[in-house]
Amino acid sequence: MIALLLAQTIAITGGTVYPVSGPKVANATVLIRDGKIVAVGAGVTTPSGAARIDATGKWVTPGLIDGAGQLGLVEIGAVPGTREGFLRGDTIAAAFNVAEGLNPASMLIPVTRIEGVTTALATPLGNLVAGQAVLIDLAGNTIEEMLVKSPVGIVADLSESGKNEAGGSRAGVADRLRRAFRDALLYERRRADFNRAQMPPLPESPPDLEALLPMLHGQEALIANANRRSDIETALRLAREFKLKLVLAGAQEAWQIAAELARADVPVLVEPLDNIPSYDALGVRYENAGLLAKAGVKIALLETDTHNSRNLRQEAGNAVAYGMSWEQALRAVTLSPAEIFGVADRYGSLEAGKVANVVVWSGDPFEFTTGVEHVLIRGKETPLKSRQTELLERYRKLPPNY
Amino acid sequence: MRHALFLLLALTWACAAGSARPARVAGAAPAPAQAPAPAKQASGEASSVDRPQYPSTYQRHTGRPVLIRNATIMTAAGQEIPNGSIVLAAGRIVAVGAKVDAPADAVVVDGTGKYVTPGLIDEHSHLGVYAAPGTDAESDGNEATNPVTAEVWAEHSFWPQDPQIPLAIAGGITTIQALPGSANLIGGRSAILKLIPARTVQEMKFPGARYGLKMACGENPKRVYGQKGGPSTRMGNMAGYRGAYIQAEGYRRKWDKWNKDHQGDPPERNLKLETLAEVLRGGIYVQNHCYRSDEMAQMLDLGREFGFPIRSFHHAVEAYKIRDLLAAAGTGAAVWADWWGFKEEAMDGIKENAALLQQAGVRVNIHSDSPSGIQRLNQEAAKAMYAGIRAGIPVTRDQAIRWVTANPAWAIGLDSLIGTLEPGKVADVVVWSGDPFSVYSRAVQVYNDGWLVYDRNDPAHQPRTDFQLGQTPGPGSDR
Numbered sequence: 112m113i114a115l116l117l118a119q120t121i122a123i124t125g126g127t128v129y130p131v132s133g134p135k136v137a138n139a140t141v142l143i144r145d146g147k148i149v150a151v152g153a154g155v156t157t158p159s160g161a162a163r164i165d166a167t168g169k170w171v172t173p174g175l176i177d178g179a180g181q182l183g184l185v186e187i188g189a190v191p192g193t194r195e196g197f198l199r200g201d202t203i204a205a206a207f208n209v210a211e212g213l214n215p216a217s218m219l220i221p222v223t224r225i226e227g228v229t230t231a232l233a234t235p236l237g238n239l240v241a242g243q244a245v246l247i248d249l250a251g252n253t254i255e256e257m258l259v260k261s262p263v264g265i266v267a268d269l270s271e272s273g274k275n276e277a278g279g280s281r282a283g284v285a286d287r288l289r290r291a292f293r294d295a296l297l298y299e300r301r302r303a304d305f306n307r308a309q310m311p312p313l314p315e316s317p318p319d320l321e322a323l324l325p326m327l328h329g330q331e332a333l334i335a336n337a338n339r340r341s342d343i344e345t346a347l348r349l350a351r352e353f354k355l356k357l358v359l360a361g362a363q364e365a366w367q368i369a370a371e372l373a374r375a376d377v378p379v380l381v382e383p384l385d386n387i388p389s390y391d392a393l394g395v396r397y398e399n400a401g402l403l404a405k406a407g408v409k410i411a412l413l414e415t416d417t418h419n420s421r422n423l424r425q426e427a428g429n430a431v432a433y434g435m436s437w438e439q440a441l442r443a444v445t446l447s448p449a450e451i452f453g454v455a456d457r458y459g460s461l462e463a464g465k466v467a468n469v470v471v472w473s474g475d476p477f478e479f480t481t482g483v484e485h486v487l488i489r490g491k492e493t494p495l496k497s498r499q500t501e502l503l504e505r506y507r508k509l510p511p512n513y
Numbered sequence: 514m515r516h517a518l519f520l521l522l523a524l525t526w527a528c529a530a531g532s533a534r535p536a537r538v539a540g541a542a543p544a545p546a547q548a549p550a551p552a553k554q555a556s557g558e559a560s561s562v563d564r565p566q567y568p569s570t571y572q573r574h575t576g577r578p579v580l581i582r583n584a585t586i587m588t589a590a591g592q593e594i595p596n597g598s599i600v601l602a603a604g605r606i607v608a609v610g611a612k613v614d615a616p617a618d619a620v621v622v623d624g625t626g627k628y629v630t631p632g633l634i635d636e637h638s639h640l641g642v643y644a645a646p647g648t649d650a651e652s653d654g655n656e657a658t659n660p661v662t663a664e665v666w667a668e669h670s671f672w673p674q675d676p677q678i679p680l681a682i683a684g685g686i687t688t689i690q691a692l693p694g695s696a697n698l699i700g701g702r703s704a705i706l707k708l709i710p711a712r713t714v715q716e717m718k719f720p721g722a723r724y725g726l727k728m729a730c731g732e733n734p735k736r737v738y739g740q741k742g743g744p745s746t747r748m749g750n751m752a753g754y755r756g757a758y759i760q761a762e763g764y765r766r767k768w769d770k771w772n773k774d775h776q777g778d779p780p781e782r783n784l785k786l787e788t789l790a791e792v793l794r795g796g797i798y799v800q801n802h803c804y805r806s807d808e809m810a811q812m813l814d815l816g817r818e819f820g821f822p823i824r825s826f827h828h829a830v831e832a833y834k835i836r837d838l839l840a841a842a843g844t845g846a847a848v849w850a851d852w853w854g855f856k857e858e859a860m861d862g863i864k865e866n867a868a869l870l871q872q873a874g875v876r877v878n879i880h881s882d883s884p885s886g887i888q889r890l891n892q893e894a895a896k897a898m899y900a901g902i903r904a905g906i907p908v909t910r911d912q913a914i915r916w917v918t919a920n921p922a923w924a925i926g927l928d929s930l931i932g933t934l935e936p937g938k939v940a941d942v943v944v945w946s947g948d949p950f951s952v953y954s955r956a957v958q959v960y961n962d963g964w965l966v967y968d969r970n971d972p973a974h975q976p977r978t979d980f981q982l983g984q985t986p987g988p989g990s991d992r
Contacts, residue, residue: 189856418854428952481897
């Protein structure tokens, strides 16, 4: 029995540990037992019988968290049969929780996790209210095993694309959302009357109205896609009116009102390598993340290209090149997203008691020279294999080894 | 940022290029060694065939010579020179080395801690033809009205005020091949352009550059035309290319005969066949969008049937599987560092693709096909290089910098003029804040033909397009 328990104890020793919650510690040990971190520090002794990962000369960080994309919800972008993130025919799809669309066997999951991203937000797409986003670990044989938190929040589209669902005007977007929120509150007050058909039916379905209520009571976040400054300000207005816990996503022109966002304590999900102007945001620029960080806004960095969520570290490196400090950028791909998504008690840093999502890197995680050496998800070491590594081995020598 | 819908749209419609240039080359600049020789002007200019065809009006900006010193010089010609210097004068590189003689009137740039590379070249771009802000009105990349539109030229769609152009310049790009999209089997001619602020595309056309012809394999043409009369299958794709080139063979014979004997009236011009015939004569390079290895092998056979080489496969995510065939054919491969999975023919992309191709002796380059990716081709090359090295596939820094300089220069036929830092080459030069293979480095100065087109530290050298005036808040402004 003791041997069995010890087998589940892993000590990562000798590395430079970046706990994120505190300053880096040289030559430190991260001790992991039963999927949790039990100790972090320079003076931690390794129990005899613990499996040991020698991280001498390496960098040790929490697993990265990508707060965007459709990991588990898409296999091949151009093949509709493999896409699960969009619910047709429901403008206010608040009850649409993507969890049961997740595919734990997705090929994208190993491709992503072997490069240090261990946790990701799986987000619904489209519609005015797209549905409920969930947070997943990139491990597990079942949906239940993957889920970290469900739901994390309700996703709504206050950007240009949301207009299609609201009559073609930004004013229509705000009005339609406001009416849906009011309808939900009305439904809550007079549920019995609606159920007895003593009230005329509302445009939203009862399940969608029910699903909006936790958000309207501040228990869940509203994750609002908005890019133009005026749309961001509309999201802030709605949040004030309904006392919402607002998270901004995209937020291409957020840098223009960084101080106001800091004052309002609204966190922002930003993709650093985002600077192609559109009429949705002519002011989009690489410095967005840096300027927001400088103003004190809480930021999580994104890689929105699901198949290349692994490039989150490149996004973070570029955020540094365009104004964030390195420490801010590391926090923005670990502890800050954990805080924004409400799981910082379990995720985002290397501290005793937290889930053992840990990555050992050959160097600075943001640099191209750096490779991933070990990935642990929930305390279990993940083999660094994917369909892509199998393709490489098959074709490493020609003719291929069929 | 790649929005999912945008990405899907881009992948659906972009992704393919090619161009071709007629034998008549106008413009004042020297023609590259490989460019077809200018044909004799027929006396009297009896008809359109005798007149210069859409010449470049590019003119070099004159200025003082430039000496960049104390920098690490990555020549892309086999050397990385620490504490090196480079001298630019009259649009040419005149000296590179540890010690150089500079003209007394040279502008001196302190390169301490900085790196210098050739200007980057993107073999596959849709800048200008799929311009920002990305509306239907600016969507000019696919003449998706017929599976064979060899008659269209990307330069006739190109919008010089595309606000994506200055972004790419700030990423160190000095030359692009702007291509039609990949909706068609044969999509039209590419444009080889110097990436500089300009009023007209003619001012950007690289003097003497030959055209490419965009061709596309696989999913895109059969999807676009499957319900519009075909092709609807890959075998239909092949039949479509073959039918077009069979027509072109007859057209070429007629014109070659008339060009030789000038007996009677010239044959009637046919724009579509004029371009294809020029491919058959070797004056236009085939630039072929093709993902899957088995299809690339089919296209090599097609080239053999009609006697033209495929210059380069673009988006060649499976090129590593047939790197021996590509090396034997002398065909280049333009690849991404890590794109994969957005459609079925992209499922087998691996990060070691470029490294494996390099190892096999294929001329590989890293292309963007993206207004975002074009801004960091150096980073994409770095990813592909280190992915190879980590997998035990040797790649040198010189080889990797060639992936975004000398090799794309070869792919567009301009390797005698651009792509390396050697005396005599065009002064297309980038000064980087640090190692261009570091994620933290950025281009600080970009010289195009000796003209300082971008300086990160000097707003006077940060060009903005007309489009951007009055609507993009300046840095740091709160409106």
